[in-house]
Amino acid sequence: MFRIALSAIAMGLATFGICCQVQAKDEKPKTSVEKTAVKKVDQDGPLVQMAILLDNSGSMSGLINQARQHLWKIVNEFATVRRDGKEPRLRVALYKYANGKPEQLVEFTDDLDKVSELLFATRIEGGSEYCGQVIQAAVDDLDWSKDEADLKCIFIAGNEPFTQGPVDYKGACKNAIAKGITVSTIFCGNETQGINGKWQESEVR
Template identity: 50%
Template sequence: MQKITRILFATALTLSILCFPTKAFAKAKIQIAILLDSSNSMDGLIDQTRTQLWQIVNSLTKVTKDGEVPELEVALYHYGNDNLPSEEGFVRLLTGFTPELDLVSEKLFSIQTNGGQEYAGWVIRSAVKELNWSKDKEDFRVIFIAGNESFEQGPIVWREAVDLAAKGNTLVNTIYCGLSEDRERQLWASGANLAQGSHFNINQDEKTEFIKSPYDEQIATWNDKLNQTYIPYGAEGEVGQQRQTIEDSNSGMNLAMRGNSKASAYYNNASWDLIDALDKGIVSLDKLPNNALPKAMQGMTLAQKQEYVAAKKAERETIQKTIRDLYQKRSEYVEKQRKVSASSSKNTLDSVIIQSLRKQLAAKGFKLQ
């Protein structure tokens, strides 16, 4: 009788694993859609987003769910620009949800501001309906929309668009880039309230204070060494590697922040880097043709290829740890400098996004350190 019971239990357990494999083993996901007003007055907003992207990513590097670092995906729209088609609501999707942060940075630097009609309702509806949102209710889904014109412009009723987001368990956080006493701000706050989100008011032209540290040059040197551990493969290999270098350059003084993001679990380039692709199970080393590999690997035996990839991966992990350690020292140094100078924190884009993410992720059951 006990033997039969054990067999039945084992059978039931096997069936449960077969029927629900992804639910049991899939990592939690954080999905962030950023919607930026790119009309004439928003140059400061776009610049803040470009320079502060890596600070926002760094704020999430110690977030976990069920003991694991979640997957991070970012999508990007811009709207309110006469260069965009009027029949599409002056709205453009720059990238759908992607784990490849260099692509997000590249698209941010592609934005050119121009006058236009700012249809907040239209861009929110587009984000809700067009993006590949996770269906898992345990995952975190959020929209950040930033702008400075009336929230009720355009033919799409903002309440209907925001309600559509709320029904999909997607938070809407609104960031008004104007005077706090402006009448328009009230509707931006109402939009956030309707979707259980947060509302903020920032000065889009506020310059972010940058404090140099003794560790910046070291991080930059190790960042260059980190780039040498990437193994470009396939049609996207060369493009991806060039993009990585360009976005290093675009980060300017914020290279230390970007370097720390690159040393985190969120920096994933599986579409063009062989190590990330193998880790994600996207490719198999024994099935990749020689012409899809870099010249250094062409002609190698399978065993030699495996040894080469393993060595590069081990080198990468060592460099990433070095960068993380240096960045921790940098953070402690910068914090001390801020206390000495008694500089106050300002409501810039990164500060309000980080503030809302920490609060909302905690409410969703994610663990923060």
Template identity: 45%
Template sequence: MKTKINFTLFGLFTLLIGAIYANSGNAMDDQTNTTSTTLAELQKDKPKKQYVKIALLLDTSNSMDGLINQAKSQLWDIVNEFSYAKCANESRPELQIALYEYGNDDLASTEGYMRQVLNFSGDLDLISEKLFSLSTNGGEEYCGEVIHKSLEQLQWGKNEDDLKLIFIAGNEPFTQGKLNYKDAATQAKEKNVVVNTIFCGAYEQGIRSSWKDGATLTGGEYMAIDQNKKIVHIETPYDEVIIKLNHKLNNTYIQYGSLGAKKYEAQSAQDAEAAYVAKEVAVKRAVSKSSRLYNNASWDLVDAYDKDQIALSDLKPSQLPEVLKNKTEKEIEAYITLKKAERAQIQQAIQKQNAKRQKFIEEHTKEEDGKLENAMLSAIKKQAATKDFKW
């Protein structure tokens, strides 16, 4: 029997620009030679957008309740880690996370007791919401099939510089199901996807039940954890300060459009979910919200206006919050500018407090603390290095 895992846990853009001048006369030819730029040169100078794509495949059958709290905080550790990452071309990678559950009797047997909970998304509040929505029930766990399904259904892209990872967690033999996990591993290698496995149980048992082989075949990491071990959260003198700053941060968001009110409420709801697990998880989430990866342009005017995703002249009064109804375009712009400055100041303050917090944690961490967290981050950084990511 297994317990359900609750986890509080872009394509390629190429700009083609051509400058071709057909001129006569030696003087004009000389000028052309000094001012024109070839397409190849422009493409070379334009950094490629790179992505980190991570699919979490979680066993939600009846025996892993002890893993739930470990997994819920892992989302924010991943986000915080990649908020500092740089690609080889000095650009910053975009993070997208997908979520599957498998091994649950509540899921359709015709689908192999598995389903896609969330397609690749960079919406951190939505990812958090989906992780917390999972519930457990006994079932059959088909590792090979859920890996295959995630490879078929998700848009992994063809950019070989992207970091593409699968993390699959469970505690039943990796060999269950009609689809051989070795075939799924071959498929993963063809798509340049690395499969990492997390066995919830004894290390040697995971090896005997093929969890290690499932990872090794794609160059991934095998991890074994005690899912029933109590999580060690290290409280720091900076936690309360960060949490208070997070409340102030929420007040800088300006909801708009059909999604605005609902997404604004979801932001606070996911703060509460994180705090319910532990105060330290709430702190990790607050740090994520202060990073470049926390973007809400789909419902927040500050992010949308900052990224040129909306024109103020196109907004109707009905799409605006009460504070901006009947305001002129100039007044709305001034309000957005004010909130943007407030947000930047608060995010910077959170980052400064977190730097102190991290130093405190490093000084008070025992080797056995945060086993799942450390194992996943170690695997991620090792595999990121193969794509020339750096920190």
């Protein structure tokens, strides 16, 4: 079951907040999913940069399909907002994280078909999922806009404690803030687990 709270889905506001929990169900994972195409827009629209960080560790078995579909729904939400009547220039980057190491699958691109293919092709690969580490990698490695008028955001999905790993998640989130980047979390599990794992605490704007 998805529990979703959407706030500030509007280009005129400084922050977009999306927080949800994804709960496992006793059902077979879908072998195919519906991927809504997102069209390219004119180059004079407002810039939106979005980094998607997906936990593909073993503990996400039975949850990863739902997480992928929800992340793609968020991409579509951002693609349909407006500022001053203009559609955004949406640029999306994609990381997966497991086995103690984040991996960039694609840097910022407007080729959303490519992002979709890579996202839905991501498979389970093991353990050691470190949220702070992958956030810091996205902050450091991607070519983030320096224009304060542009929207810069990270969406991280997973189901293990946010506190794991060699990189302090608080420091990584502070570094994101320093670059004007919003961090929003998608916890795949029940609400109590998410709170205990510091997923809500990790949302920064």
